Amino acid sequence: MITLSPGALPDAGAPDGRVNASGDAPPAVRQPFGTWPSPLQAEQVAQAGLRLGGVLLSGAGLYWTEGRPAEGGRTALCGRDLAVSTNVPASGQMAARTILPAPWNVRNRVHEYGGGSVASDGARIWFCHDADHAIYEIHRDGATPVRLHGAEASHYADLTWFPQAGLLLAVAQDGGIGDQEPRNRLIGIEVQGAGRGRARTLAHGHDFYSNPTPSPDGRWLAWLTWDHPNMPWDGTTLWCAPCHDGELGTPRRMAGGTDESVFQPAWSADSRLHWVSDVSGWWNLYRVDPDLPNPVVAQALCPMQAEFGMPQWEFGMRTYGFLADGTILAIARQDGIARLGRIAAAGGPFQPLSLPWTDLRALQVGAVEAWCIAGAPDCGECLVHVDLERGSADALEPGPAVLPPALVSLPQTIRYPGSGGETTHAFFYPPHLPGCQGLVGELPPLIVINHGGPTSATTATLRLAIQFWTTRGFAVLDVNYGGSTGYGRAYQRRLRGRWGLVDVEDAVAGAQWLADQGLVDRERMAIRGSSAGGFTTLAALAFHRVFRAGVSLYGIGDLSLLAQDTHKFEARYLDSLVAPWPEGAAIYAERSPLAHVDRFEAALLLLQGAEDKVVPPNQAEAMFEAVRRKGLPVGYLLFAGEQHGFRRHETVVRALQAELYFYGRVFGFQPADPLEPIPLENL
Numbered sequence: 001m002i003t004l005s006p007g008a009l010p011d012a013g014a015p016d017g018r019v020n021a022s023g024d025a026p027p028a029v030r031q032p033f034g035t036w037p038s039p040l041q042a043e044q045v046a047q048a049g050l051r052l053g054g055v056l057l058s059g060a061g062l063y064w065t066e067g068r069p070a071e072g073g074r075t076a077l078c079g080r081d082l083a084v085s086t087n088v089p090a091s092g093q094m095a096a097r098t099i100l101p102a103p104w105n106v107r108n109r110v111h112e113y114g115g116g117s118v119a120s121d122g123a124r125i126w127f128c129h130d131a132d133h134a135i136y137e138i139h140r141d142g143a144t145p146v147r148l149h150g151a152e153a154s155h156y157a158d159l160t161w162f163p164q165a166g167l168l169l170a171v172a173q174d175g176g177i178g179d180q181e182p183r184n185r186l187i188g189i190e191v192q193g194a195g196r197g198r199a200r201t202l203a204h205g206h207d208f209y210s211n212p213t214p215s216p217d218g219r220w221l222a223w224l225t226w227d228h229p230n231m232p233w234d235g236t237t238l239w240c241a242p243c244h245d246g247e248l249g250t251p252r253r254m255a256g257g258t259d260e261s262v263f264q265p266a267w268s269a270d271s272r273l274h275w276v277s278d279v280s281g282w283w284n285l286y287r288v289d290p291d292l293p294n295p296v297v298a299q300a301l302c303p304m305q306a307e308f309g310m311p312q313w314e315f316g317m318r319t320y321g322f323l324a325d326g327t328i329l330a331i332a333r334q335d336g337i338a339r340l341g342r343i344a345a346a347g348g349p350f351q352p353l354s355l356p357w358t359d360l361r362a363l364q365v366g367a368v369e370a371w372c373i374a375g376a377p378d379c380g381e382c383l384v385h386v387d388l389e390r391g392s393a394d395a396l397e398p399g400p401a402v403l404p405p406a407l408v409s410l411p412q413t414i415r416y417p418g419s420g421g422e423t424t425h426a427f428f429y430p431p432h433l434p435g436c437q438g439l440v441g442e443l444p445p446l447i448v449i450n451h452g453g454p455t456s457a458t459t460a461t462l463r464l465a466i467q468f469w470t471t472r473g474f475a476v477l478d479v480n481y482g483g484s485t486g487y488g489r490a491y492q493r494r495l496r497g498r499w500g501l502v503d504v505e506d507a508v509a510g511a512q513w514l515a516d517q518g519l520v521d522r523e524r525m526a527i528r529g530s531s532a533g534g535f536t537t538l539a540a541l542a543f544h545r546v547f548r549a550g551v552s553l554y555g556i557g558d559l560s561l562l563a564q565d566t567h568k569f570e571a572r573y574l575d576s577l578v579a580p581w582p583e584g585a586a587i588y589a590e591r592s593p594l595a596h597v598d599r600f601e602a603a604l605l606l607l608q609g610a611e612d613k614v615v616p617p618n619q620a621e622a623m624f625e626a627v628r629r630k631g632l633p634v635g636y637l638l639f640a641g642e643q644h645g646f647r648r649h650e651t652v653v654r655a656l657q658a659e660l661y662f663y664g665r666v667f668g669f670q671p672a673d674p675l676e677p678i679p680l681e682n683l
Helices: 042-047 464-470 489-495 502-516 532-543 559-564 573-577 585-591 593-599 618-630 649-667
Strands: 051-058 061-068 074-081 118-120 124-128 135-139 146-149 154-162 167-174 183-190 199-203 208-214 220-226 237-244 252-256 262-267 273-277 284-288 320-322 328-334 337-343 359-365 369-376 379-387 392-397 412-417 423-429 446-450 475-480 525-530 549-553 603-609 634-639
Touching: 042 464, 042 649, 051 118, 051 359, 051 369, 051 379, 061 118, 118 154, 124 154, 154 208, 167 208, 183 208, 199 220, 208 262, 220 262, 237 262, 252 273, 262 320, 320 359, 328 359, 337 359, 412 502, 423 464, 423 502, 446 502, 446 532, 464 475, 475 502, 489 502, 502 525, 502 532, 525 532, 525 649, 532 549, 532 593, 549 649, 559 573, 559 585, 559 618, 593 618, 603 618, 603 649, 618 634, 634 649
Parallel strands: 446 475, 446 525, 525 549, 549 603, 603 634
Antiparallel strands: 051 061, 061 074, 118 124, 124 135, 135 146, 154 167, 167 183, 183 199, 208 220, 220 237, 237 252, 262 273, 273 284, 320 328, 328 337, 359 369, 369 379, 379 392, 412 423, 423 475
16 A cells, blocks of 8 residues: 655656666676566566556446456456445455456447447446447346447447436447448437437537536536547537437537647536646646636636646546545646646646556546556556545556566656757666676667557556567667657647658657667667557658668558548548648658668568558558568568457467567577567568
8 A cells, every 4th residue: 555645746857777788786697688588478478468448437336447368359347346445455355356258348449449338327337349339238236238229330439327318328430331431429328218228319410529428417418529630639629518308409619629629528516617628738627617608718727738638549538537525636747757636626736646656547536536547667557546535545456567676677768859859758778687788898789669649658657568678688769759649739749741750750869869878789779669650660661771670560651541541530630640632642652661662771570460440451461562572571470350459368479479589580699588480581
């Protein structure tokens, strides 16, 4: 148990003190970097790859979802009885239970990324089932789920209980026919009586909907919309409509527009509407009084250069809530570090709590306590319970870490001149394994990681997928290139019209900066990334001569193919990142790595899911053939049953081992691990 006390946001630029491979203890053995006998195996990385999400507080129950690689990647629904769990001091006694056994898969595919798959009224739980895309109902006692609503042509997300209207609210996405896009709308589903399971449309006409949010007194319903070509972090509109017996009156625009991003509308107990907006250049909190004045005059509750919002890649994201006394409990992020803190109901300064976690999300707030998913440099993601009345905090799930603290390479938060000389943010992980040191005069190989999105961010939370490399003698640079979130709107918008330039230049500059500091081997640098990070990887290999190897996981090789063959949510994403299509076709060709394979000089490994609809396999296949024809070393592994992001245990294991084998062949070392070879052309 951790005791809470007021605390300030830490200096994110302070290094942790581990600046080289030797660590604090004198080395016992000198071995070439990359060949260290790490005790952390790929199987352990896969086993620890539990994905926590969907935290929901309802009545006396706390619910969350767990993505389980060992169960074929299915998403399980789990829960705790709070009437029992919050009255015992030791977290080990707070037994969780799996509410839905296999093959139930609590997931939806609205926008392909889903989210908001669970809702509850305290007695009943409603959830989306991936197999048939329908909504099911189950009672807390664990009876057999019963289908409530659904048709094969529809997907549902953002489930929200509206008690006064007796409706289960949801965002519905109906499948498009032919060249038509799917249609999104806001619906209400009756959950009892003669009309049980019947749905009615509450709002329609915009390209996208999210966050149906009823007021506590049932008189109002708020929600968000946005339209092509905007993404939700570009511009969203907050609407509010009077509600009577589940019927909506005329909606009014409360905030937002085409150039203002609004995030997470929420109502306080006195029915005051709150939201997060980046109108100031930072995602900050705002409020309007319940009389809903016309025109709307919003109050900024805690103006500061910090982010209270996040890019809305999934439904159901929450960063703040209300305690019983009206105090706002919120997550604020500064310089890549997140903190939980209080804001007075009337507004005022952010008062952070002193907690050991540096990354927080999925916040649920009760009367005097809160739950969220949290992580730290020495702790992987876990479900956390914060009791403000007792002044304590506990990590509840998923349990003890599989990596002893002595083996953890702690990240250094660094800043360096990136594209155009602008400051770029990243985390540097030195190679670290007690008892091992590189050969005399040898510098470690470097792996540069580019996160996906690209409108997203990496954090310093312990990830075994990074420690897999550092314990083998690799250095790792995890880059928050220009365009990443968490550093204000200006930093995020550095990528506007310059995707494939700014992100690539920031990754290249980071590698060169580390080499200039004498921390890595300039001749053994690799770059890797997934999805958008895979595009950055391929572009770095096409347009720069810094890296000897690259690994692309379901990455984009041809921007024009992506502009013409992707799902609705991201169908116009490239308008702002690159140029409007097809008017900007020449720019797409200029920046597409596939069009410039003649410039490649590095080895390449491509890893791809066979059922990926976001970045279809034809991208990887075209890149593989082009690189193979040029005569460069190249490998391609296609994983059956995988979509956008690897979920299955066996896939994670095979992909990691294949990547290690690839680096060993390219950099000329023999890994200590017994590895199954992969087919590599031209090597």
